[in-house]
Amino acid sequence: SSIVVENATADPVHRHTDDLTVEPGGSEKLVTSSLEAARDELARGLGAMLDTDVPVVDEVSPGAVVVGTPDSSEVVRSEVPSRDLDRLGPEGYLIRSVRGHTVVAGNTEVAALYGTYGFLRLLQTSKPIERLNEVEAPKVQDRWIDNWDVERLYAGNADTDKGPNTGGLAGEDGSIFDFAATGESADKNLPVILDRYITVARALASVGINGFNINNVNAKNTYITPEYIEQEAALADALRPYGIKLALSIRYDAPTDQRFAPDTLTAEQLDPTKAPFRDWWTRRATMIKEAIPDFAGFTVKANSEGQPGPQDFGFDHGDGANGMAAAVEPLGMQIKWRTFVYNADVDEDRLKRAYLEFGPIDDEVQPDGSRGRIADNVFLQTKNGPLDFQAREPVNPMFGRMENTNQAIELQITQEYTGQSTMLAYLGPMWQEVFNADTGATDESGRLLPKRKVGHIIDGTAQGHERTSIVGVGNLGNADNLTGHHFSQSNLFAFGRMAWDWTLDSRKIADDWTRMTWSGDSRTVHEIVAMMMGSWESVVSYQTPLGIGHQFNADIHYEPGPEETLARPDWSPTYYNQADAVGLGYDRSASGSGFSAQYFPSLAERFDDIETTPENLLMWFHHVPWGHEMNSGRPFWDELVYRYQMGVQYVTWMRRTWDSLEPSLDARRFGEVRAKLAQHEADAEMWRDECVAYWQTFSGREMPTDDGPTS
Ligand code: GCU
Structure with a gap:
C-alpha cells in the first residue's frame, strides 16, 4: 500500500507566533496544515499496524490511500461526485473504495483529517476495508473540552506519585499546559510546545473534538493578560492544524481588576446593559482575536459558588449573558453561560434553582412577539443532571422545558464523583442513558411526542435550534498516560465519539477502544468490554x-x-x-419540595408516585x-x-x-x-x-x- 496526499502543505494554516518550537528531544512534531497531519498519521499508523514503512507517493496505485478535499486533490475531484460531498457539510467525511484504492474525502482539510482517523480506526478495530462506503457527519457542531487546569483533573503526576486518594482537588502540578509569566523558567513555557500538547491535540482530533477551553470555570484573570494571551496564541497555533479552537473561562467582574489599569471599570460600571461594560469586553476580546483569529469565545460561571455575576449588581442572568454576547458578537465569538446555580437561602431544595432562574427568561415574550430573551450567540451550558455530576441523576428538566434558548450539555469526563483516577468506571453507558432519556414532552392530547430525547434537544432537531454544542469537563493532565488511570482514556474516547454522534452504542465504542488500546484477541476484548460495561453501574x-x-x-x-x-x-x-x-x-415529589413539577407533566406524574418512579432514581424523589x-x-x-x-x-x-x-x-x-x-x-x-x-x-x-x- 501507499499514501497519497496531494498538496499536503500547499495551504498551511496561518501561524501567528514566529518562534514556535517543539521541546527538544520530543517525538512529536509541529505540522503546518491538517492535510500534513493526515499524511503523518497515515504514515505512522499504517506503518505501525502493518509493521513496515508505507511510502508517501504522488501517483495512485492499487492499495493506495488517498486523502484530500476537492480543492487539494485531483483524485477527489475526479472520483467523488460533488453531490456526495455536498451532503457532508464542513466536518463530515466519506471513505470509499474506488477501483482498488481508498479515497478519504471531506470538504475541508479538517474533515479529511477526521476521515483519516476514521479510516485508521476501521483498520485498528479489524473491520473489513474492501468495498468501503462510509459516510460520517457530526450531529453536533461544537464538541468541546472544558479543561479545569489544576482542578479536578486527577491525572497529574502528583496524583499518580502520591497514591490513589491524594489530589482530590487535583495535583497543583498536574496541568497539561505549562503557562507562566514570561521570563519564569523560560526554557519550558509556551511558545515552547511540549510533546504532550501535540499528543493531546492528536488524541482530541482523532475523536472529533473541535474546541478546547483551557482554564477553570472558577477563573483567574491571568488568562486574559497580555502575557498569557501571547502564550495562548502559541498554543492555538500548534493546535490549529488539528481543528481545535481555543476558548477561555472568564470572571464577570474582570473589568474591575487593577492589573488591567488604566483600562478598568468601577463596580457601578458592571452594568451589562450599558456601553462601558460591553466595550471593555469588546476591547479585551479584540486583543485576543488579534493574537488568535479563530478564538471561539468565553465560558462564564456567574453567581455560582461565590463567583461574581450580574446579580451582584441588580441584573439577571439573561442581562449578563446578553451583555457579554453583544460585546463579542461583532468578533464572531460566542458565550457559554453556565446554569450551575443554586442558593439554599432561596430554595431549600437546591435542585430547583436553575430552572427557576432561566425558565422565565427562556419564556419571556420579546417586542417582536417571539419568545426567549437570550441572544443567539449564547449557549446556556447545563450539567446533565440537576445536582452536580453524581454517578446517576435524573436528567436536568432544563432539557426539554427550555425551548427558546440554545443549550449545551455539560458532561463530566473527569471522574470527580466516579472514582477519580483510582476506580475503573467506563462512563459511556451513563452518557448513553442521558442522551436517550425521554424529556416527556407530549402533544395536546397527552401522547408522548417522538424524538424528544435529550439527544434530540442537544442536536437541535427537537426544537429547531441551529447552533448545537456538547461540552465535556476534561480529564487530561500531565500523567504519562494523560488521564491517570489507563481506563480513563476510554472516557475521553467515548465522549468524543458520542459528542460526534450521540446515538452510538456505548458497547461498540468500548469494543473499538479496547481493540485500539489493549488487544485484538477476541477473548481479551470480550472480557475487557464486559468489565467496562458494568463498571459504572457498580460504582x-x-x-x-x-x-x-x-x-x-x-x-x-x-x-x-x-x-x-x-x-x-x-x-x-x-x-x-x-x-x-x-x-x-x-422527597422532591409534589408532597415534598415539588421539584418534580419542573418536568413535563408525563414525567412529573411518574416521579410523584413512589410506585412508578424508576427504582434507580427512587431516593432522588422520595x-x-x-x-x-x-x-x-x-x-x-x-x-x-x-x-x-x-x-x-x-x-x-x-x-x-x-x-x-x-x-x-x-x-x-x-x-x-x-x-x-x-x-x-x-x-x-x-x-x-x-x-x-x-x-x-x-x-x-x-x-x-x-x-x-x-x-
Ligand atoms: C463541582 C466541582 C467544582 C466545580 C463546580 C462547577 O461543584 O466540585 O470543582 O467548580 O462543580 O461545575 O462549577
Missing part, C-alpha cells in the same frame, strides 16, 4: 445506590461521608440522605420507608444492602478477570491497572461498610441474609 451501587444523592465527604469527593453535616446544608451528605427512623431519601416493597419483592432495606454488596462483588470480579488476562497484555500496563483494581476493591468495600453501618443506625434492621427478607 453507582456501592457509592450511591437507588438514587441517593451526594454522599461524599467534604472537598475530596472520593470517600464516603454519609454522616457529615457541613456549615452549608446543601453541601452536606445528611441533607441529601435525610436518614431517619422512617427511611432514606429526599423518602423511602425502610419496609417499602421493591420490585424484587424485598423490603427497601434489604434491597439497599444488596445493591452495596453487588457493587463490591462486581469489582472483585473485575479484579479476578483482569488477573486472568495477564498473559495477553503488556506487563507494565497490566501491572498498573492491577494495582488500581486492588485499591478500587478496598475502597468499594469501605463505601459499602461505612454507608450500610450508618444506615443501620436508623433502620434498626438486621443485615439481610440469603434466607429471605428481614423485618
Whole structure:
C-alpha cells in the first residue's frame, strides 16, 4: 500500500507566533496544515499496524490511500461526485473504495483529517476495508473540552506519585499546559510546545473534538493578560492544524481588576446593559482575536459558588449573558453561560434553582412577539443532571422545558464523583442513558411526542435550534498516560465519539477502544468490554445506590461521608440522605419540595408516585420507608444492602478477570491497572461498610441474609 496526499502543505494554516518550537528531544512534531497531519498519521499508523514503512507517493496505485478535499486533490475531484460531498457539510467525511484504492474525502482539510482517523480506526478495530462506503457527519457542531487546569483533573503526576486518594482537588502540578509569566523558567513555557500538547491535540482530533477551553470555570484573570494571551496564541497555533479552537473561562467582574489599569471599570460600571461594560469586553476580546483569529469565545460561571455575576449588581442572568454576547458578537465569538446555580437561602431544595432562574427568561415574550430573551450567540451550558455530576441523576428538566434558548450539555469526563483516577468506571453507558432519556414532552392530547430525547434537544432537531454544542469537563493532565488511570482514556474516547454522534452504542465504542488500546484477541476484548460495561453501574451501587444523592465527604469527593453535616446544608451528605427512623431519601415529589413539577407533566406524574418512579432514581424523589416493597419483592432495606454488596462483588470480579488476562497484555500496563483494581476493591468495600453501618443506625434492621427478607 501507499499514501497519497496531494498538496499536503500547499495551504498551511496561518501561524501567528514566529518562534514556535517543539521541546527538544520530543517525538512529536509541529505540522503546518491538517492535510500534513493526515499524511503523518497515515504514515505512522499504517506503518505501525502493518509493521513496515508505507511510502508517501504522488501517483495512485492499487492499495493506495488517498486523502484530500476537492480543492487539494485531483483524485477527489475526479472520483467523488460533488453531490456526495455536498451532503457532508464542513466536518463530515466519506471513505470509499474506488477501483482498488481508498479515497478519504471531506470538504475541508479538517474533515479529511477526521476521515483519516476514521479510516485508521476501521483498520485498528479489524473491520473489513474492501468495498468501503462510509459516510460520517457530526450531529453536533461544537464538541468541546472544558479543561479545569489544576482542578479536578486527577491525572497529574502528583496524583499518580502520591497514591490513589491524594489530589482530590487535583495535583497543583498536574496541568497539561505549562503557562507562566514570561521570563519564569523560560526554557519550558509556551511558545515552547511540549510533546504532550501535540499528543493531546492528536488524541482530541482523532475523536472529533473541535474546541478546547483551557482554564477553570472558577477563573483567574491571568488568562486574559497580555502575557498569557501571547502564550495562548502559541498554543492555538500548534493546535490549529488539528481543528481545535481555543476558548477561555472568564470572571464577570474582570473589568474591575487593577492589573488591567488604566483600562478598568468601577463596580457601578458592571452594568451589562450599558456601553462601558460591553466595550471593555469588546476591547479585551479584540486583543485576543488579534493574537488568535479563530478564538471561539468565553465560558462564564456567574453567581455560582461565590463567583461574581450580574446579580451582584441588580441584573439577571439573561442581562449578563446578553451583555457579554453583544460585546463579542461583532468578533464572531460566542458565550457559554453556565446554569450551575443554586442558593439554599432561596430554595431549600437546591435542585430547583436553575430552572427557576432561566425558565422565565427562556419564556419571556420579546417586542417582536417571539419568545426567549437570550441572544443567539449564547449557549446556556447545563450539567446533565440537576445536582452536580453524581454517578446517576435524573436528567436536568432544563432539557426539554427550555425551548427558546440554545443549550449545551455539560458532561463530566473527569471522574470527580466516579472514582477519580483510582476506580475503573467506563462512563459511556451513563452518557448513553442521558442522551436517550425521554424529556416527556407530549402533544395536546397527552401522547408522548417522538424524538424528544435529550439527544434530540442537544442536536437541535427537537426544537429547531441551529447552533448545537456538547461540552465535556476534561480529564487530561500531565500523567504519562494523560488521564491517570489507563481506563480513563476510554472516557475521553467515548465522549468524543458520542459528542460526534450521540446515538452510538456505548458497547461498540468500548469494543473499538479496547481493540485500539489493549488487544485484538477476541477473548481479551470480550472480557475487557464486559468489565467496562458494568463498571459504572457498580460504582453507582456501592457509592450511591437507588438514587441517593451526594454522599461524599467534604472537598475530596472520593470517600464516603454519609454522616457529615457541613456549615452549608446543601453541601452536606445528611441533607441529601435525610436518614431517619422512617427511611432514606429526599422527597422532591409534589408532597415534598415539588421539584418534580419542573418536568413535563408525563414525567412529573411518574416521579410523584413512589410506585412508578424508576427504582434507580427512587431516593432522588422520595423518602423511602425502610419496609417499602421493591420490585424484587424485598423490603427497601434489604434491597439497599444488596445493591452495596453487588457493587463490591462486581469489582472483585473485575479484579479476578483482569488477573486472568495477564498473559495477553503488556506487563507494565497490566501491572498498573492491577494495582488500581486492588485499591478500587478496598475502597468499594469501605463505601459499602461505612454507608450500610450508618444506615443501620436508623433502620434498626438486621443485615439481610440469603434466607429471605428481614423485618
Ligand atoms: C463541582 C466541582 C467544582 C466545580 C463546580 C462547577 O461543584 O466540585 O470543582 O467548580 O462543580 O461545575 O462549577
